[in-house]
Amino acid sequence: MNIEDYLSNNKNRPIAFVHMCLDPIHYGHINIIKEAKKYGNVVIGLMTDEAMLGYKRKPRINFEDRLIICEELKPVSYIFPLDGINYASVAEKYKFEYFLHGDDWKSNIQSDSRKKLIEVMKNWGGVVIDVPYTKGISSTEVISKF
Amino acid sequence: MNIEDYLSNNKNRPIAFVHMCLDPIHYGHINIIKEAKKYGNVVIGLMTDEAMLGYKRKPRINFEDRLIICEELKPVSYIFPLDGINYASVAEKYKFEYFLHGDDWKSNIQSDSRKKLIEVMKNWGGVVIDVPYTKGISSTEVISKF
Numbered sequence: 116m117n118i119e120d121y122l123s124n125n126k127n128r129p130i131a132f133v134h135m136c137l138d139p140i141h142y143g144h145i146n147i148i149k150e151a152k153k154y155g156n157v158v159i160g161l162m163t164d165e166a167m168l169g170y171k172r173k174p175r176i177n178f179e180d181r182l183i184i185c186e187e188l189k190p191v192s193y194i195f196p197l198d199g200i201n202y203a204s205v206a207e208k209y210k211f212e213y214f215l216h217g218d219d220w221k222s223n224i225q226s227d228s229r230k231k232l233i234e235v236m237k238n239w240g241g242v243v244i245d246v247p248y249t250k251g252i253s254s255t256e257v258i259s260k261f
Numbered sequence: 262m263n264i265e266d267y268l269s270n271n272k273n274r275p276i277a278f279v280h281m282c283l284d285p286i287h288y289g290h291i292n293i294i295k296e297a298k299k300y301g302n303v304v305i306g307l308m309t310d311e312a313m314l315g316y317k318r319k320p321r322i323n324f325e326d327r328l329i330i331c332e333e334l335k336p337v338s339y340i341f342p343l344d345g346i347n348y349a350s351v352a353e354k355y356k357f358e359y360f361l362h363g364d365d366w367k368s369n370i371q372s373d374s375r376k377k378l379i380e381v382m383k384n385w386g387g388v389v390i391d392v393p394y395t396k397g398i399s400s401t402e403v404i405s406k407f
Contacts, residue, residue, distance in 0.1 A: 139285045141322070142329040149333075176287070183288040187295075189333045 118195045122158075122209050127192070129155035129212035134197050136162045136254060137181045138174045143249035145188075147215060150246050152190040154213040160197030160205065161185055170200050170224065202228050203235040210239050218245035264341045268304075268355050273338070275301035275358035280343050282308045282400060283327045284320045289395035291334075293361060296392050298336040300359040306343030306351065307331055316346050316370065348374050349381040356385050364391035 121127055131151035135144055151157045161182060167174045174181075178196065185194050197205065202225075206214055214236060220229050233243045267273055277297035281290055297303045307328060313320045320327075324342065331340050343351065348371075352360055360382060366375050379389045 140330060142326045145329050145333055180288045183291050184286060187291050187335050189335050 118193070118209070121193050127156050130158050130209070131155040131213040131215060132158050132160065132206070132209075132211040133215045134160035134162065134202070136167055136171065136174070137185055138167065138176050138254055140181075140184055141254060143217070143253065146249050147217060147246050148188060148190050150244075151213070151215045154215070154244070156192040157190050158211070159185055159191055159194045161194050163196045163198050166198050166200070200225060200228050203231040206232055206241060207235050207238075211236075211241055213242055213244055215244045215246055217248040219248045221245060262339075264339070264355070267339050273302050276304050276355070277301040277359040277361060278304045278306065278352070278355075278357040279361045280306035280308065280348070282313055282317065282320065283331055284313065284322050284400050286327075286330055287400060289363070289399060292395045293363060293392050294334060294336050296390075297359070297361045300361070300390070302338040303336050304357070305331055305337055305340045307340050309342045309344045312344050312346070346371060346374050349377040352378055352387060353381050353384075357382075357387055359388055359390055361390045361392055363394040365394045367391060 122130065131154035133147055133151050135147075137144060148157055148159075161178070162171075164174045164178050182194065185191060202214065214232060216225075216229070220226060229243065236243060268276065277300035279293055279297050281293075283290060294303055294305075307324070308317075310320045310324050328340065331337060348360065360378060362371075362375070366372060375389065382389060
């Protein structure tokens with residue numbers, strides 16, 4: 116089912132959207148996905164390899180392999196590839212009711228995207244939820260152990 | 262629910278047992294878990310940190326954090342900590358109907374454990390299934406990219 120069909124079915128609303136890289140997956144991702152599940156059906160925007168190159172770093176695990184794991188996560192209802200961090204335009208296109216992110220984005224490279232997103236989502240009553248960042252874990256930290 | 266209660270309930274049979282480290286999880290694990298699901302309820306023996314130290318290497322991700330991810334995998338019915346590679350005694354204790362493993366163990370350090378296991382499982386009609394190893398992926402290979 117393509118994303119337009121999935122999202123246009125009212126049975127699938129409300130949507131709790133989360134975007135992530137999962138390179139590699141760690142328990143911080145699980146925490147935010149479980150939190151999202153409290154708000155609605157969890158839709159994941161999985162960052163493409165190209166998107167990761169553009170704003171973060173070269174992916175260690177390619178998109179297809181990250182997708183295989185994401186597809187098996189119990190709380191996840193739908194996944195689509197996300198090709199950039201223009202969150203406002205993605206949210207506007209799909210009218211997510213909830214958009215969750217770790218609260219670290221208040222102060223990192225994504226802070227401007229977040230502000231723009233909050234403004235745009237007001238147009239349809241959508242809400243941005245900053246989830247307390249899971250202490251002591253990030254993909255970067257996991258990578259540093261390998 | 263403890264493992265004895267889970268396994269003594271006939272509704273949970275047959276059991277397709279798989280043991281793994283998930284350090285880190287990769288799509289090869291997903292492949293074998295999905296294969297196991299074809300045989301019965303998937304029970305994972307998740308290697309403890311101590312067990313990993315004993316036969317493989319120091320875990321990069323600790324047991325609790327590996328468990329958090331494993332718990333969210335759709336095809337997984339039950340997880341318990343596995344504290345060593347004496348598979349025959351574990352299988353005998355719990356009388357798994359199916360015991361799956363990547364076929365790489367025919368020739369690696371676990372080959373003797375496998376042979377013993379096959380003999381023991383004959384006692385209750387249990388079957389060892391060697392799943393074709395997923396080419397091009399292992400935790401060691403994933404780690405080498407980080």
